[in-house]
Amino acid sequence: MENQKNxxxxxxxxxxxxxxxxxLxxxxxxxxxxxxxxxxSFDHGEFLYITSKNVKDGYxxxxxxxxxxxxxxxxxxxxCDVKKGDILLTKxxxxxxxxxNELEIEFSLLSSVAFIRTLSNYSNYFIYQLIVSDIGQKEIESQIAGQALRRITLHKINNFEFHFPTLLEQSKIATFLTAVDEKLQALKKKKSLLEVYKKGVMQKLFSQELRFKREDGKEFGDWEEKKLGEVVKIFSGNSPSLYQQKQSALNPFIKVEELNNCYKYQLISRNYTNSTKGLINKNCVIFPKRGAAILNNKVRINIVPLIMDSNLMALQCSEKIYFEFLYYFIDYEKLYKIADTSSIPQINNRHIEPYKINLPIKEEQTRIANFLSSLDEKINHTQTEITKTEVWKKGLLQKMFV
Incomplete structure (x- = not known):
């Protein structure tokens, strides 16, 4: 076997x-x-009409x-009589x-999707796994490289070249990889259910339908309505031109796009500066003040002191409000509700200061924030498992195919 190439x-x-x-x-x-x-017409139809937007890897x-x-x-x-077990491929x-295709029912396809029905001595699941592997994707890319209009023709799909073992070996590989896919789907479902549960719990917590009790079992007191301007100090960032930036220095200098590099806590940056102008303390709630990032609800907590660019703003909490509670309040309320979205979305002091927030006492704020943090930890742990499993599968696909 040492001398065998394929x-x-x-x-x-x-x-x-x-x-x-x-x-193929x-x-x-x-x-x-x-x-x-x-x-x-698409009005009052009874048969599914599947296009490329409906076909994802694995489902x-x-x-x-x-x-x-x-x-x-x-x-x-x-x-185009697509049947259960056929392979769907976006072209x-x-x-x-x-x-x-796992559906028992008939449906129609648009030309943006092809289907492949394998011969009886070839495994459809093996060929599907081959197509989604790096080997399969490179074969697809080689067929459309250099084209102004990126599209795969049926002729090119027919001419895809792959290496195949016996049906028995195909089936064993397909069964093993299908089990890996099932594990992935179970993890993704678990994450989705946790996210739905968290959303429902936040709704009940901030509407006060669900309340925690004191350590001694007694009820907490009534929540007090405040304006955000009464319980936070507002900071806006500065122009990057004011700073000499480098890859290694004393203080992180963050821009809106760097909010994508973390989930809840903002720690690192691609750029740093030794300047202290505009330095904000740790444990502020930071978010974009203009543009589409507002609609994406990018809210973070800085766990180290940092400097922001002019498209970001920060809320520093007073003694009356716990910064983690404020983070979850804004995450629940959504930035776009605070912002002026009549043209380009933007948030300024005049939007923040009068915005109303109902505040429990600090102890109950902490209980709420800690509970939601524990849910986030479970969600993040599940996402880590998903990522690890995806990386593991990718490695398997590279090694199990020729």
Whole structure:
């Protein structure tokens, strides 16, 4: 085997021999795409109409799917009779996304999606895993490189070249990788459920439908309505031109885009400065003051002193409000509710100062913030597991295929 070239680096021990190179068209019973003509109507339809926006790696996203009439579906389905077990592949738009059709029902495809029906001696799940691997994606990219209009034709899909083992080995690889996918889906579902639970709990906590009790079991007192301007000090950032920035210096200098590099706590930056002009204390709540980032609700806590650019602002908490509680309040309320969104979204002092907040005593604020932080930790831990599993699978795909 040492002299064999067409063998994977990682292989089940019971298999040997070189894999055979074949074109996808040679191992498929049928490869075709959906309709090249738009259906007459999407009103009151009963048949799913799947386009490239509905096909993701590993699943179909049907929440935004359209429906077409029986007449339109029948016309499309005569040529494009996609069935359960067929491989779907996007050929326009976001090219190279793929999944196995697990639906029992008939549906129609737009031409932006192709389907591949494998011959009986080839595993559809093996070919799907091959397509989504780096090897498969590189083959797809090689077919569209240099094109002004990025699109895969059916002719090119038929000519994709891959290496194949025996059906038995294909099936074993596919079964193993499917188990990995199932683990990934379970983790993603767990994360989604935690996020839904957190959203519901925040709704109940900030509406006071759900209340914590004191350590002695007694009720906390009534919440007090305040204006944000009464409990925070507002800071805005400065122009980057005022600072000599370098990769290593005393204080982080952050811009809006660097809020993408963390989830809740802002710690590091790509740029630093030795200046102390505009330095804000740690444990402020920071967020963008203009632009689309407001709509994306990018709210962070700085856990080290730092300097902000002019597109950011910070709220420094007084003794009356716990900074973690303020973070979750703004995260729940959403920045766009505070902002002026009549044109380009923006937040200034005049939007912050009068904004109303109901405040419990500091002890209850801390209990609320700690509880929500514990949920965030579970969500982040689950995301870490997802990322690790995805990296592990990517490594497997690189080693288990030729």
């Amino acid at each position: 063998v994977p680096e990682l292989r089940f021990p019971e298999f040997e021999g070189e894999w055979e190179k074949k074109k 068209g040679e191992v498929a019973e049928k490869i075709t795409d959906g309709t090249h003509f738009s259906p007459k 179909m996203e049907l929440s935004n799917a359209q429906y077409i009439s029986y007449e339109d579906h029948t016309s499309i389905y005569k040529r 326009d738009g976001t090219i190279g996304q793929s999944c196995i």
